[in-house]
Amino acid sequence: MIEIRFHGRGGQGAVVASELLAQAAFLDGREPQCFPFFGVERRGAPVTAYARIDDRPVGVRTSIVNPDVVVVLDPGLLATTPVCDGLKDGGLLLVNSPRPVERLAAPDSVRRAAVDATAIAVAHGLGSRTMPIVNTTVLGALARASGAVSLEALGRAIDRFVPSHPEANRAAASDGFASVRCVDAGVPSSAPPTAWAPTAPLVLPDGPIATVPSRSIRTAAWRTLTPSIDLARCTRCNFCWKYCPDDAVELDARGYPVIALDSCKGCGICAQVCPPKTIAMVATEETAP
Amino acid sequence: MAKLTIPAEEWMYRGHAACPGCGPALAMRLLLKGLGPRTVMSIPACCWTVIGTPYPTTALGIALLDNPIESTGASIAGLRAALDALRIEDVRVVGFAGDGGTADIGLQALSGMLERRTDAIFVMYDNEGYMNTGVQRSSATPQGAWTTTTPVEGPRRGKREAKKEIMSIVLAHHPAYAATVNPAFPEDFVRKAEKARDARGPRFLHALTPCPPGWKFSSEETIELGRLATETGLFPLYEVEDGVYRITRRLGTLKPVDEYVRLQGRFRHWEPEDVRELSEEVRRGWERLLRLERETAPAVFPKPPVAIAAA
Numbered sequence: 169m170i171e172i173r174f175h176g177r178g179g180q181g182a183v184v185a186s187e188l189l190a191q192a193a194f195l196d197g198r199e200p201q202c203f204p205f206f207g208v209e210r211r212g213a214p215v216t217a218y219a220r221i222d223d224r225p226v227g228v229r230t231s232i233v234n235p236d237v238v239v240v241l242d243p244g245l246l247a248t249t250p251v252c253d254g255l256k257d258g259g260l261l262l263v264n265s266p267r268p269v270e271r272l273a274a275p276d277s278v279r280r281a282a283v284d285a286t287a288i289a290v291a292h293g294l295g296s297r298t299m300p301i302v303n304t305t306v307l308g309a310l311a312r313a314s315g316a317v318s319l320e321a322l323g324r325a326i327d328r329f330v331p332s333h334p335e336a337n338r339a340a341a342s343d344g345f346a347s348v349r350c351v352d353a354g355v356p357s358s359a360p361p362t363a364w365a366p367t368a369p370l371v372l373p374d375g376p377i378a379t380v381p382s383r384s385i386r387t388a389a390w391r392t393l394t395p396s397i398d399l400a401r402c403t404r405c406n407f408c409w410k411y412c413p414d415d416a417v418e419l420d421a422r423g424y425p426v427i428a429l430d431s432c433k434g435c436g437i438c439a440q441v442c443p444p445k446t447i448a449m450v451a452t453e454e455t456a457p
Numbered sequence: 458m459a460k461l462t463i464p465a466e467e468w469m470y471r472g473h474a475a476c477p478g479c480g481p482a483l484a485m486r487l488l489l490k491g492l493g494p495r496t497v498m499s500i501p502a503c504c505w506t507v508i509g510t511p512y513p514t515t516a517l518g519i520a521l522l523d524n525p526i527e528s529t530g531a532s533i534a535g536l537r538a539a540l541d542a543l544r545i546e547d548v549r550v551v552g553f554a555g556d557g558g559t560a561d562i563g564l565q566a567l568s569g570m571l572e573r574r575t576d577a578i579f580v581m582y583d584n585e586g587y588m589n590t591g592v593q594r595s596s597a598t599p600q601g602a603w604t605t606t607t608p609v610e611g612p613r614r615g616k617r618e619a620k621k622e623i624m625s626i627v628l629a630h631h632p633a634y635a636a637t638v639n640p641a642f643p644e645d646f647v648r649k650a651e652k653a654r655d656a657r658g659p660r661f662l663h664a665l666t667p668c669p670p671g672w673k674f675s676s677e678e679t680i681e682l683g684r685l686a687t688e689t690g691l692f693p694l695y696e697v698e699d700g701v702y703r704i705t706r707r708l709g710t711l712k713p714v715d716e717y718v719r720l721q722g723r724f725r726h727w728e729p730e731d732v733r734e735l736s737e738e739v740r741r742g743w744e745r746l747l748r749l750e751r752e753t754a755p756a757v758f759p760k761p762p763v764a765i766a767a768a
Contacts, residue, residue, distance in 0.1 A: 378513050379515065381515065381516075382514040383470045386472070387471070404459055405459045410463060412483075413486065431472055434477060440678065441680050
């Protein structure tokens with residue numbers, strides 16, 4: 169049995185990815201299972217989904233704590249979520265990332281693979297520019313890197329179960345299959361190691377529970393486009409400040425806007441409401457990590 | 458440098474977990490600018506419970522109580538009673554609930570709080586569905602809108618039933634103050650929040666808060682959609698004080714509702730006939746509002762200024 173855990177953000181299609189993988193495995197004549205972790209379903213929020221593939225009916229119904237394969241649809245999650253928790257030695261970590269595969273932060277004991285699924289999805293017009301839908305591209309890469317399903321079965325699953333743009337999705341899966349880059353276990357990672365402290369047992373205080381201002385949380389990794397202000401043409405009308413739902417625009421002493429880049433989620437409202445149109449939304453070169 | 462038209466102080470902090478372009482997040486930011494820090498807030502299960510408080514952080518610079526989805530009205534009544542017992546008079550009590558926690562599951566407690574004349578503010582942020590759990594229909598979802606539980610396939614064409622008129626229900630309780638607010642009009646929003654802060658007795662604000670993933674539009678369009686909702690006459694801005702209606706944003710000719718509808722994927726299946734029906738309904742609603750404003754307007758001279766002697 170092969171056990172696969174998907175990590176993504178709401179809106180990227182992690183849950184649908186687990187379903188498509190299971191459907192493709194079924195078309196390959198195998199016995200699949202898939203289900204999402206039940207949690208909040210907001211766009212941008214971390215999402216987990218599971219899939220199992222076996223040659224016999226799968227009896228176990230629990231969530232997957234020791235996966236053979238971990239698939240990460242958003243590279244920003246590497247910095248905020250312990251995605252490699254429980255990943256077996258010799259297992260596979262597949263990340264949607266434009267980075268060199270040697271530089272993915274992961275234990276040396278696992279195989280690593282990377283595919284620039286965001287660029288491929290955008291090239292095929294999947295999702296919006298602010299939120300590309302990368303799941304089918306990543307599944308193509310997964311088919312190659314893990315051998316869990318055949319690309320042919322994946323294509324048939326996409327035709328049957330993807331309601332919009334099945335052709336673009338199939339082409340994206342093929343591109344993902346062709347362009348995935350792998351490195352074997354044992355090759356040391358050149359990324360700095362990330363230390364994960366175990367979660368401490370919860371002790372509720374007598375007073376207020378949540379007292380740390382959320383300003384300490386960085387939400388920059390949600391962003392695919394970054395506002396860029398042409399200050400020479402700025403009229404200091406402060407509309408960008410007034411309409412920001414993330415409190416991510418500050419005004420300096422002279423009234424010019426300053427974007428808090430650690431917090432801006434790249435929604436694009438400031439660019440839209442700016443009367444002289446001095447704000448452009450430009451592609452974020454590379455988000456965290 | 459333009460003067461600030463709304464208070465500079467921020468009581469909603471960055472780092473919260475709302476979706477990019479979130480209407481409810483901007484509504485909270487503007488509401489707290491109007492209410493200020495001497496505020497205690499109760500939030501039921503809704504988007505904002507997860508937006509605001511990823512443990513151990515809080516995105517709100519005010520005291521916050523989490524309560525079950527049906528209980529917002531009851532919990533703010535309890536908070537008010539507790540503050541009264543402690544003789545704390547200058548702290549406002551506010552409930553901040555989604556449309557499900559107000560017009561569906563929370564309706565009983567809301568009605569109870571209004572009827573008992575609880576000295577508190579109830580704010581409904583209306584994203585027209587159960588968005589936090591993945592876009593299910595609520596009684597506030599508009600007719601003909603797609604949701605996951607009102608699909609568009611075969612003969613099914615989105616929600617069959619009309620949107621519940623929460624303002625009419627609230628106004629039937631004769632609140633001290635009730636108003637519609639829209640984060641696309643920040644000055645009007647903050648002014649009404651300040652008015653609600655300074656009034657006494659039960660107060661209610663109905664905020665229309667566009668939801669990019671639930672309404673299926675691109676996150677940068679949140680403000681444009683909000684503006685169109687009001688300028689088409691679909692969501693007019695008005696307030697009702699002691700029964701007197703006052704429209705706070707006058708409209709000359711109503712913009713075509715089609716401009717609002719076509720920006721949203723949840724209405725993608727609409728035919729011209731659907732748009733015509735909605736236009737008619739919006740026009741009737743707007744005319745009704747104008748009539749209510751006329752009929753409830755206080756007389757310019759409550760009493761004749763000079764007694765007219767009989768000839």
